[in-house]
Amino acid sequence: MAEAAVKTKPATTAEATGAERELTDGFHLIIDALKLNGLNTIYGVPGIPITDFGRMAQAAGIRIISFRHEQNAGYAASIAGYLTKKPGVCLTVSAPGFLNGLTALAHATTNCFPMILISGSSEREIVDLQQGDYEEMDQLAIAKPLCKAAFRVLHAADIGIGLARAIRAAVSGRPGGVYLDLPAKLFGQVMDAEAGQKSLVKVIDAAPAQIPAPAAVKRALDVLKGAKRPLIILGKGAAYAQADDAIRALVEKSGVPFLPMSMGKGLLPDTHPQCAGAARSTVLKDSDVVMLIGARLNWLLSHGKGKSWGEAPKRFIQIDIEPKEMDSNVEIVAPVVGDIGSCVTALLQGMGDNWPAPPADWPAAVAKKREENVSKMAPRLMNNNSPMDYHGALGVLRTIVKERPDAILVNEGANTLDLARGIIDMYQPRKRLDVGTWGIMGIGMGYSIAAAIETGKPVLAIEGDSAFGFSGMEVETICRYKLPVCIVIFNNDGIYRGTDVNSVSSDPAPTVFVKGSRYDKMMEGFGGVGVNATSPDELKRAVNAAMDSGKPTLINAVLDPAAGSESGRIGNLNPQSVLRKK
Numbered sequence: 001m002a003e004a005a006v007k008t009k010p011a012t013t014a015e016a017t018g019a020e021r022e023l024t025d026g027f028h029l030i031i032d033a034l035k036l037n038g039l040n041t042i043y044g045v046p047g048i049p050i051t052d053f054g055r056m057a058q059a060a061g062i063r064i065i066s067f068r069h070e071q072n073a074g075y076a077a078s079i080a081g082y083l084t085k086k087p088g089v090c091l092t093v094s095a096p097g098f099l100n101g102l103t104a105l106a107h108a109t110t111n112c113f114p115m116i117l118i119s120g121s122s123e124r125e126i127v128d129l130q131q132g133d134y135e136e137m138d139q140l141a142i143a144k145p146l147c148k149a150a151f152r153v154l155h156a157a158d159i160g161i162g163l164a165r166a167i168r169a170a171v172s173g174r175p176g177g178v179y180l181d182l183p184a185k186l187f188g189q190v191m192d193a194e195a196g197q198k199s200l201v202k203v204i205d206a207a208p209a210q211i212p213a214p215a216a217v218k219r220a221l222d223v224l225k226g227a228k229r230p231l232i233i234l235g236k237g238a239a240y241a242q243a244d245d246a247i248r249a250l251v252e253k254s255g256v257p258f259l260p261m262s263m264g265k266g267l268l269p270d271t272h273p274q275c276a277g278a279a280r281s282t283v284l285k286d287s288d289v290v291m292l293i294g295a296r297l298n299w300l301l302s303h304g305k306g307k308s309w310g311e312a313p314k315r316f317i318q319i320d321i322e323p324k325e326m327d328s329n330v331e332i333v334a335p336v337v338g339d340i341g342s343c344v345t346a347l348l349q350g351m352g353d354n355w356p357a358p359p360a361d362w363p364a365a366v367a368k369k370r371e372e373n374v375s376k377m378a379p380r381l382m383n384n385n386s387p388m389d390y391h392g393a394l395g396v397l398r399t400i401v402k403e404r405p406d407a408i409l410v411n412e413g414a415n416t417l418d419l420a421r422g423i424i425d426m427y428q429p430r431k432r433l434d435v436g437t438w439g440i441m442g443i444g445m446g447y448s449i450a451a452a453i454e455t456g457k458p459v460l461a462i463e464g465d466s467a468f469g470f471s472g473m474e475v476e477t478i479c480r481y482k483l484p485v486c487i488v489i490f491n492n493d494g495i496y497r498g499t500d501v502n503s504v505s506s507d508p509a510p511t512v513f514v515k516g517s518r519y520d521k522m523m524e525g526f527g528g529v530g531v532n533a534t535s536p537d538e539l540k541r542a543v544n545a546a547m548d549s550g551k552p553t554l555i556n557a558v559l560d561p562a563a564g565s566e567s568g569r570i571g572n573l574n575p576q577s578v579l580r581k582k
């Protein structure tokens with residue numbers, strides 16, 4: 001308490017009767033409230049009214065990671081939340097800084113990552129009368145529809161409660177983004193230090209276990225037991241839960257093939273005998289019972305219906321913390337509502353010791369398909385073409401990840417994303433971080449920075465050249481904080497490809513970039529290591545050197561501009577003009 005308090009001599013002695021009073025203020029109470037709740041890292045960009053706050057927080061032992069753009073700081077906070085199950089904190093200035101951070105807040109909410117966006121704001125009296133204050137904006141109203149909850153604190157005495165509400169809203173139930181509005185005046189508001197300390201709240205059991213109903217667990221097991229061709233789908237909710245051992249035990253005890261969603265990869269190794277990752281279309285089509293664990297039936301799973309799910313009738317079991325998730329796209333015959341850890345543990349107990357394996361022909365059929373697909377792919381991954389194609393480049397990165405399974409892989413792009421997801425096996429939970437539910441470009445550097453900061457592990461970021469551009473300036477941040485991040489840019493001169501031509505004017509086509517760009521020079525400009533790699537062999541040497549040294553490194557991997565297809569694997573989502581076809 002003593003360090004947080006400011007000693008002042010009152011100007012008049014009338015009320016203080018000449019004695020010194022210990023005072024504190026908004027600045028110090030916010031810092032104390034964050035520390036009390038173990039929120040020890042802030043990702044943000046300084047400016048009015050939060051510059052001094054950042055300095056004071058740093059002086060008080062909070063780690064301040066200062067970015068070049070709030071969106072990247074926000075993505076960093078969102079993935080910090082995913083990795084730690086504590087809300088990641090992003091701090092911004094008012095109006096424009098707030099708006100820059102807001103995309104990440106919405107992203108956190110969509111992806112169910114706990115995050116708190118704290119933004120300074122202008123004077124309420126002026127904002128509400130629309131009198132044109134510095135960076136005037138009704139931030140609270142704008143944030144509300146894009147997050148789980150939004151709060152504003154007007155009095156220093158409410159800082160403790162305000163932060164407690166924000167933390168609970170972010171991590172309890174289905175996690176998500178929370179906005180906390182702190183008007184400039186609040187920071188300087190003074191109050192009695194002792195009363196201030198008493199007003200702080202240490203949040204106890206912020207994300208209480210939610211135990212599933214026994215009847216729901218029994219219903220789910222009955223459905224699973226009756227299956228001939230069951231499938232388990234592991235989403236990133238399952239990875240978030242950090243119930244790794246229980247999930248592995250459930251999958252293995254059941255004998256059911258499992259399909260990991262992108263960020264669910266590594267919960268069990270992709271090389272596990274039950275993994276159906278390389279037989280995705282077969283298991284979706286042919287399965288009769290599907291158990292979703294922390295995975296939603298959104299567009300990424302074709303909403304649980306249509307061509308990719310085949311003709312065979314399906315029955316869905318769904319395990320999710322959010323009751324409203326059930327029946328969102330198709331009927332769920334066995335909803336199990338609760339936190340993933342509690343649900344999986346209850347299912348395991350209910351299975352007892354003599355759980356019957358699924359009829360043997362099913363896992364055998366899945367394994368056969370998987371082997372076929374894997375061996376079809378193998379020779380393509382071994383090519384040493386120059387310029388590289390995706391398979392040659394990813395072949396060497398696949399081996400590197402196998403040799404360094406505890407490194408964190410960050411991945412964005414179109415072809416760069418889809419092909420890396422399919423080709424690179426993951427071996428440990430929460431090691432693959434990518435574009436998530438929205439397929440968003442721009443998460444790359446923010447995720448890489450937070451992953452390095454939060455886990456202390458080396459990071460390998462595999463980035464499309466377009467994707468990288470959304471957050472590329474943060475290579476300076478990576479160099480400034482000396483983070484062990486190795487960025488590999490799959491440089492095919494553009495979005496999807498670098499070969500499009502504009503036939504009517506001298507402007508370049510909308511999807512192409514400067515040919516032969518050297519992104520490695522950017523990194524050198526900030527004192528990091530830059531490498532231009534033109535073959536898989538060169539790429540392999542450069543990545544291994546970077547991972548060994550831990551030095552910030554950017555490798556410009558020169559890909560054939562004709563490599564890559566429109567929108568990667570999701571080109572079917574592009575609307576088509578009937579007229580153009582004529």
Ligand SMILES: Cc1ncc(C[n+]2csc(CCOP(=O)(O)OP(=O)(O)O)c2C)c(N)n1
Nearest residue numbers: 413414415416440441464465466467495496
């Ligand atoms: C914020 C955002 N803006 C735009 C897009 C559309 N988009 C999807 S993939 C992509 C870039 C693909 O090019 P690149 O990263 O170079 O990967 P490549 O396919 O060339 O390997 C873009 C712009 C998006 N997904 N997110």
Ligand SMILES: [Mg+2]
Nearest residue numbers: 464465494496
């Ligand atoms: Mg590209």
